[in-house]
Amino acid sequence: MTLSRFRVFATNHTDALAAILCAVLVAFGWLALYANWIGLALLILAAAYVIGGYDSARAGVTTLVQEQELDVDLLMIVAALGAAGLGVWRQEYFLIIDGAVLILIFAISGALEGYAMQRTDRSIRGLMSLTPDTARLLQPNGQTQEVPIAQLQVGDTILVRPGELIPTDAHISEGYSTLNQAAITGESIPVEKTIGDEVFAGTLNGNGALKLTLHQPPESSLIQRVIRLVEQAKTETPPSQQFIERFERGYARVVVIVGILLAVLPPLLGNWNWETTIYRALIFLVVASPCALMAAIMPTLLSGIANGAKQGILFKNGAQLEQIGRIKAIAFDKTGTLTTGQPDVDQVIPAPGYSECQVLQVAAKLEAYSEHPIGQAIVTAAQTQLEEQLSSPDTVLTKLDTPTTIQAFPGQGILGWLDRQPTAVGQWQFVQAYNSACPPTLQARSEQLQQAGKTVVWVAQADQILGLIAIADRVRPEATGTITHLKTLGLVPIMLTGDNQATADSVAATVGIDRVYANLLPEDKLSLIRQLQQQYGAVAMVGDGINDAPALAQASVGIAMGVAGSDVALETADIVLMSDRLERIAAAVQLGKRSQRIVKQNIVFALSFIAVLIVANFVGGINLPLGVIGHEGSTVLVTLSGLRLLR
Template identity: 50%
Template sequence: MRTSWDILWSRHKGLIVTALSFGLIILAWYSGRYGHTQLEIPFYVLTYAIGGYQKAWEGLQTLIKENDFDVDLLMVVAAIGAASIGFWRDGAILILIFSLSGALEGYTLERTNDEIKAIMKLRPEEAIVLQGNVEKRVRVEELQQGDRLLVRPGERIAADGLVHEGYSSVNQASITGESMPMDKIPGDEVFAGTMNGQGALVIEMTKPAEATLLAKIIHLVQEAQSERPPSQLYMERFERIYAKIVVTGAVLISIVPPFVLGWSWSETIYKAMIFLVVASPCALVSSIMPAILSGISNGARNGILFKGGAYLEAIGDVSVVAFDKTGTLTEGIPRITQVVPYGSYTENEVLCIAASLETWSEHPIAKAIIRKAKEENIQLCSTSKLEAVPGLGVRGIVDGQEHRIGKLDLTEGQKLSKEEMKAVQKLEKQGNTVIFVQVEKERIGVLAVQDTLRPQAKESIKRLKKMGIKVVMLTGDSASTAQIIGEQVGVDQVYSELLPEDKVDIIRKLGEYGKVAMVGDGVNDAPALAVSAVGIAMGAAGTDVALETANVVLMADDISKVAYAITLGRRTTRVVKQNVAFAIAVILVLVLSNFFGNIILPVGVIGHEGSTILVIISGLRLLR
């Protein structure tokens, strides 16, 4: 069992080591100042041992296992070199500040891990399963698809599923980012990790624990934090080569000047140690990952999950964004936009007949008609002999008469009158699909059905265009419907009647304008997501295939976050470039000062390690 000290040590090891090193330096200074010289060196030795042990061990491991130098070993060698020529205090200060910068970097990385820890806490450990009238508490890992779970008021939902019984409001902010609780009734979807409100719910589990949306989020964030972007990989390779150059340079500086410039050996070795410190690439190495991890953390907090730092960098370079239409720019849920009755019939009568015929249908348009009837509080008629006509619609008996609903072809070839044709064309030009309702041989009205735009679609595209990004729409819909939707949202270009392979060809073609980001939600979008520079999937509405294929996931299905993600990527790239430029400038100034300005080792240490701390803090700006 872990003690309080074990927990304290694991969480604050770097700070504790730094504090001990600082205390020992004070004791060593006090001993030398007030005549206890026999204690001065032992205290400095303890400083070296406590403050430099971890870095020395890591540096030696790199040297032994990979036959390479790294900055940890360079710092320790510089400190030991300073001590070997009598500059114990200078070497100890180097150890102290190097330890402090390491502790600060550790805290930076810990800060960026807070998001994954917070997400992990959302996952309940147990759930209540209903077995008949018996309640049984089981571990979440033991739940099986099809189980019925009881969720009491104020409890977290343990699994993804559909509401079977009950009514409540559910706070989904942790998963989808929605600020307001969502009302849930039987048939509505709920997610693991969300908080139930005032009512009890019985939920039928639709996914195993390892396949829930919450589990996918955790996996995506863990994957993102472990993956290094190309810039960091390049910097790590550069560090190894650069470290060897610095060691070679330090050896030459410690040997050549006494013969060429007439320096004393003490002065030569001292300058070589300063060179080892100030020329080391600590700040360069720390210029990238803290900034990248802070950017990923910022995105996660705002409902944007990057699967790796590479995609955070890549999205900042995007010049074109291609949106799928259905389920991405639109909600993917058909809605009745208009009911047009003919003759003596009223809107409610037409809607009543249509909903009655569609009562048992699972077709999305049928569900839209039934939903509309419920919204209007319409009492459905009694029906019999309901029959689906594949690809055309439904027919059946309502109040003793034959009724039909569906495409025009279902009305047995009856042609539209001029007035009807004008009305239908007007509805179609507005982006509607027209459904005809007929009693016996008489057409009694039409229903206009449309997949409604997401509320944030227009503003999102407007913002992207202001950023100088070309926006296009890809869809399998007809050219007329696609053009209408495209004009409504304001995209630059519309590509319609596309198969999945056609979308891939379009993405490749758009590459002539620069890097392309594809935003989609369905199985048919997966190939285009895979071939694009950055694939962006809708988190809540997206299919499993789309989520697996994409590089970035929008948890709340909020497409306004696309512009935010691009802005975050651009800002991250800008901060990284600023950090790298600053680190290089500091190294150049310190190296030149060592040869022409006669700086002392503590000043070199403060300048070098100070720049490392500053670039880490600079990276933390992205948390805002």
């Protein structure tokens, strides 16, 4: 690593470096004590105290001065320094190690919090990188000029070339194209756009050049609103976190106050001398320090994270492993999550007298000259069908000439001559103009398919309708089983999608989801997640697109698809399914529930052991080494208990 890269790493990972260096110093300090190099050991351990405890000490003092509150950070410093002071006073130097280990645990916790904050910054930067920094502004003389997006004004006209990202929300003033806007609106199939239609920043232009006129300032675009929503949702502290913070401060306040009282009252009210009283008070601070309590949680969660990683489930922090075990409802995006996000041939329905093979092969001959995603899906299906026919010796292949005089009609269909006959593929209104009336049964079937949210492509040749092809976004094969499994775990599945209601209802019926919300913008998904949280409490959200980012950030647990997911969704989510296997969601929920049980068991054990040590300190008269052994022993036992989650 070069010096410049090391400086950047050190700047962005100060907490992690402090924790690592503290761990190294504690280890060397222990070795020096073991070798009876007392002076060197004290010097090394003093450095470990300063490096590992600086941030916690500063946080504790700041909270005490500014908010007049005692927190666990301050308690840790008092307990650690008490152990160190008592160790030096009684020349029991291994007591200093106890305080150093306590500081090390808090240093690791601080490093994890720092990582979470950096992840939030990366998610915002990822959103901002989705739109270009400049746009081609059309001048009155017809020339274009590259200008920063921020300089654009309402009424300006910009040029977007084929294959480029739309720089800001606008209306099309000239041109026609298909736009892939699944990441923004959730629509599964690229949408055809022409004069007067609105386009969104961050969507991908297809094969047509567009002139766009701004109808609102760039900062009001949909993608900018998404950025602001993510920032707001990520900074909101959930109620569970607020409760934990209040508990920590209450615990610290009680322990510190009781420790002070124990150091002062016995000589005044009883027959203890000051040395005995201070000795007992310091033992109290050591045995009451939250080492075992903290070990009750972190080793368990880290073990669960490691277990999840083996199954292709990436937990970005331990809190979310615990949180997913508490969820009562789980919301799913549709496109790219429950479905593959790619248009596919769903059905081929031939007219009487024709076969599925004829319909598909005729359509594919023409669509091979089209760049439209639906046309590409038809070509792919025809190629697959042809490969299957080649592997079957009993199949008679359909032989067709190469089409000629190909002409595409944007938004309608494609026309050409095939086998010396005029052939049309496209919408019914387009095909009807070149052919006779449609068979009634086929027309009725077309209406049923459209009501189910499928796109219908008609195929005709000469004056005959050959049949129709239904195009749909393919449902993931594991989706139905996943929804069923989640229901058995007591969860309520819900669909939130930007796609139309008919398509959403069709997919929901296929996978077994009863509650569906469609035609949603990103802010609508965010609002619904908040409503669901009020109704159910903890709610998870599963998504893959940019439009899911605010909802993923707001949800109690955000789950992103690792392969199909956008960079923003991956950065914003708390859990990533690395192989896009939906069934791993149920595994993650079960892992979370198991971690909850183990954490609760460990907390009860840790608090019970602390209580026993406190009572033994004042009733049984244990000495400090025995108190430290009991304290550290309980920490080890709780840690080993947490490691059970590795299985």
